[in-house]
Amino acid sequence: MESLVSTDWLSRNIGEPDLVVLDCRVHMEPHGESGFRCESARAAYDAGHIPSAGFADLMGDLSVAHRPGAFALPAPEQFCAAMGALGVGDRSRVVLYDGLMSIWAARVWWMLKWVGFDNAAILDGGFPRWEVEGRPLSTDADRHPEQTLTLNLRPGLVADAEEVKSVVAAGGACLIDTLPEAHFSGEESLYGRPGHIPGAANLFAGALVDEAGRYLPEDALAKLVTGDKQERQITYCGAGVMASSNAFIMSRLGFKDVAVYMGSLQEWLEDPDNPMETSG
Numbered sequence: 001m002e003s004l005v006s007t008d009w010l011s012r013n014i015g016e017p018d019l020v021v022l023d024c025r026v027h028m029e030p031h032g033e034s035g036f037r038c039e040s041a042r043a044a045y046d047a048g049h050i051p052s053a054g055f056a057d058l059m060g061d062l063s064v065a066h067r068p069g070a071f072a073l074p075a076p077e078q079f080c081a082a083m084g085a086l087g088v089g090d091r092s093r094v095v096l097y098d099g100l101m102s103i104w105a106a107r108v109w110w111m112l113k114w115v116g117f118d119n120a121a122i123l124d125g126g127f128p129r130w131e132v133e134g135r136p137l138s139t140d141a142d143r144h145p146e147q148t149l150t151l152n153l154r155p156g157l158v159a160d161a162e163e164v165k166s167v168v169a170a171g172g173a174c175l176i177d178t179l180p181e182a183h184f185s186g187e188e189s190l191y192g193r194p195g196h197i198p199g200a201a202n203l204f205a206g207a208l209v210d211e212a213g214r215y216l217p218e219d220a221l222a223k224l225v226t227g228d229k230q231e232r233q234i235t236y237c238g239a240g241v242m243a244s245s246n247a248f249i250m251s252r253l254g255f256k257d258v259a260v261y262m263g264s265l266q267e268w269l270e271d272p273d274n275p276m277e278t279s280g
Contacts, residue, residue: 006124007133014050015052024096024107026041028100051140053142054144056096079114094121095120096108101209107240110247129212158262164261167199175197175201176203178236178242197275206242235258236260238265243264
């Protein structure tokens with residue numbers, strides 16, 4: 001199974017005993033100067049989802065809430081247990097989808113990779129593509145048998161604030177801001193302080209997809225996503241979601257050392273001593 005699959009592929013393979021489909025949708029809307037407020041999309045899942053899909057609740061047991069509407073990376077053991085409860089085991093194949101440019105699906109894809117699980121794919125175009133094609137929906141809650149997902153942690157796939165501080169101070173890695181250019185430059189501010197982490201380059205996650213929310217062809221992505229494929233790359237955004245989409249594409253393009261700063265600006269801006277800069 002490729003790491004990016006089409007709706008046609010899923011339609012042909014849905015129902016295979018080892019295939020676990022997970023709905024990763026999250027309800028997200030702008031929320032004043034604090035960025036975006038996120039809420040569980042469980043109600044949307046209940047109203048209709050791809051048949052056989054379980055609900056991967058990124059606002060529930062796949063994260064650690066530390067303030068209303070925000071979330072953080074869970075302990076790897078907690079994440080493995082939650083995925084096991086959804087029917088993901090060591091021999092599973094997993095297809096992930098969401099409703100917004102695959103950014104939430106990419107977050108779960110990257111976390112699976114972080115705990116050592118590689119046999120996962122993102123549904124290109126996600127739920128909107130499936131729905132616009134008139135494919136069947138279900139309101140039945142899926143119940144895959146519980147499985148065991150063995151933890152084989154890859155800590156280098158996640159960057160923390162201390163590593164980012166060291167990069168700002170002395171270099172050693174490439175920082176990639178995946179928020180819109182207007183936020184990067186400081187023209188707009190969704191997180192209280194405008195701009196970006198010093199030294200970062202900007203590549204908006206939304207530039208990786210077309211108007212229908214499908215990833216651009218690989219040759220087009222290769223022109224957008226440039227840099228030394230052997231050098232360490234750290235992506236960030238507001239909360240490690242859009243940054244996961246960039247990391248997913250970089251992985252597909254052959255970058256060898258990519259990490260997501262999962263805390264991103266939600267965490268970085270909690271410390272007023274952490275620097276920001278503006279440009280443009």
